Amino acid sequence: MKIKLLYIAVAHFFLQCKYNIITLIKYRKFKKFIAAWLRLKCSYLLCSAYTFSKLFLINNNSQDIYLYGETPLLTMDYIAKQANITSRDHVYEIGAGAGFTCIWLHEIIGCKVTAIEQVPKFCNILVKNCSRLTNLEVICNDFLLVDYSKASVIYLYGSNLDKNTICKLIDLLLTTKANTTIITVSWQLLSFIDSNKLFTLEKKLEVKYDWGTADVYIQKKI
Numbered sequence: 001m002k003i004k005l006l007y008i009a010v011a012h013f014f015l016q017c018k019y020n021i022i023t024l025i026k027y028r029k030f031k032k033f034i035a036a037w038l039r040l041k042c043s044y045l046l047c048s049a050y051t052f053s054k055l056f057l058i059n060n061n062s063q064d065i066y067l068y069g070e071t072p073l074l075t076m077d078y079i080a081k082q083a084n085i086t087s088r089d090h091v092y093e094i095g096a097g098a099g100f101t102c103i104w105l106h107e108i109i110g111c112k113v114t115a116i117e118q119v120p121k122f123c124n125i126l127v128k129n130c131s132r133l134t135n136l137e138v139i140c141n142d143f144l145l146v147d148y149s150k151a152s153v154i155y156l157y158g159s160n161l162d163k164n165t166i167c168k169l170i171d172l173l174l175t176t177k178a179n180t181t182i183i184t185v186s187w188q189l190l191s192f193i194d195s196n197k198l199f200t201l202e203k204k205l206e207v208k209y210d211w212g213t214a215d216v217y218i219q220k221k222i
């Protein structure tokens, strides 16, 4: 058992190293992105984002303390292309985590980004490291208490959310503007509502996350 866990940890470490090298090579021309990304990475050298999330969830008596995960930036790149996200968009990232995808969207796509995250440590580190990035706003709050009416794109990687939370969130997403793009990972909006007159499914993608392949749904608010 111990050897198996050690194997998983070592494999994960090397996978992360590989992703980091690819990220550095692929985006080397985006100096501002690389600087922000490295600053953020260094903030998690001693204590990983997974640990911060776990400690927060333990303190809040959460039933599931392993909610955290990160969208690989190459996957975000593919999703952004498929969803036609441009610099004119205002992307709301629901549950932004450490914020790597937020700085990617802000610096590589050049769009306005609003990061919504419940873990104060993530928000503080993101604000501290990215204060120079204009058009990147961080809201440290429960995502069920946020106004989404200004969003043109919403990205939500919350594969483990419970049905009750998803239904409350969908009620909130009904307040978004017509034509807002809503991207969800692992589940689609239409599976949780009776009417098919509120959202349309534009595309279903199969993409890679750290733990395997996931279905990503690109939907539009009608």
Ligand SMILES: C[S@@+](CC[C@H](N)C(=O)[O-])C[C@H]1O[C@@H](n2cnc3c(N)ncnc32)[C@H](O)[C@@H]1O
Pocket (backbone or CB within 6 Å): 053, 067, 068, 069, 070, 071, 093, 094, 095, 096, 097, 098, 099, 100, 101, 116, 117, 118, 119, 141, 142, 143, 144, 157, 158, 159
């Ligand atoms: C799977 S992680 C995704 C991180 C990031 N979006 C990414 O793709 O790399 C989900 C994040 O949602 C946050 N989260 C979960 N429930 C939340 C809530 N009710 N309000 C705000 N954030 C929440 C968690 O703290 C976690 O950081």
